[in-house]
Amino acid sequence: MPIDAAKALAAEARSTTIAWDHKDIQLYHLGIGAGVPATDPDELRYTLESRLHVLPSFATVAGAGMGVVGGLSAPGIEIDLAAVLHGAQAVTLHRPIPVRGEALSTSKVAAVYDKGKAAVLVLRTEAADADGPLWTSDAQIFVRGEGGFGGERGPSGRTEQPDRAPDHVVERPVREDQALLYRLSGDWNPLHADPSFAELAGFDRPILHGLCTYGITLKAVVDTLLGGEVARVRSYTTRFTGVVFPGETLRVRMWAGEGRVQVSVTAVERDDAPVLSDTLVEYV
Template structure:
């Protein structure tokens, strides 16, 4: 079996060191659509080095290394074809505001392996810390098609009830036609998002947008719309990738306020509100 659950779970964390600069933060922000309009003071906090605030989702690309989905495939006990892999979900907890420039140590490990019958699901946890202590903890949920059926633990259901009643706010964010090409410069070079032939192998008629790009677009929309643009209020953000978005589409982002939590759904406006993100929550202070 290409996935050896016992070996993957027993393996020691893989550690490393990452560094980033304000340019990396600015590039990430541009990759998720910041800077429109370019002279808007609310956008300059994402794009101008003299007033730079770091959106917490930058943690998913910090260091410009391979994203969690790719790193998970190189851990002990995992040997699968990238074309059969989908990023199923992402959660991120920030322990304090991220600096615009920094160096951190990271530790990656598989914390769960589930048998969904027609697929295997891996959960890879990344913990990052600098000289002052923990910075963030992130979990990447990785679906591997065709690798289930060995009789393992099915794990919890990823489905959560959809919010009821009308949303408190709805915003739309138009994606650039070259959004995926711009976003991938932050480190996620998976050809699924750029190469039509590879996308066809994976079952898509054209390259799709990175799920983590949509994740970042969504978090920015919540911060800008409901949190007064204050990135330091974000405590955590979790989502399930319920469908795909394509460059050039419009994301329709619906938000429901709660006590310290915003619930969010994201759909593709031009495709009859086809689901893109579901079960999305942003916890804040």
């Protein structure tokens, strides 16, 4: 069988040193739509090196996202990448991410679940620098056609949406070239740039990276409810439920609670088609 769950879980974690500086941070922020209007003081905290703060979702691209790549090449994991879907993402911050840093990134397969028609791999990446842990990132990867091996089904991960109107609704336009800019942070999958490749994958044009939508959404929450204070974010979890096409508009609905914000994201031009669900930002 292509996935040997026992072997994958028993494999030693893989470690590599990653580094970043202000240029990586600025490129990532531009890739998720920061800098509009260009001279807005609230936007300069994402784009100007002398005022720079790091949005926590940067953890998903630090080191060009090599943690997920390492997990997919772990012992016991032999799969067709065409059958792989990014199902969910979570990042837990242990302290604010510095503008310039070097860290040891350690990745492993933390769980393998049997969903019947698909297997789910939980790829965990932990980053730490000389001062201690920085973040923990969990990517849930669906592998179609690899279920049915008799393993645990795993948690559902569903979050019940409040039965009331959202406290805040904001819209965020996605530029036509957003995917082309975002991919410079390390995800070179041609699905997001090459129309011919996208057609082979079943789309009439390239789609936006799910993790780009993930970053756009966190920025919207931080700017709307946290006064732009990125260091207040403690964790951020979502489930990817639909695609986004460059040029569309995201509608971000927020339900505020004590130390937490529940979020849903839809595509405006496609009758509010779901994009992100079961989304939760926890903060201090």
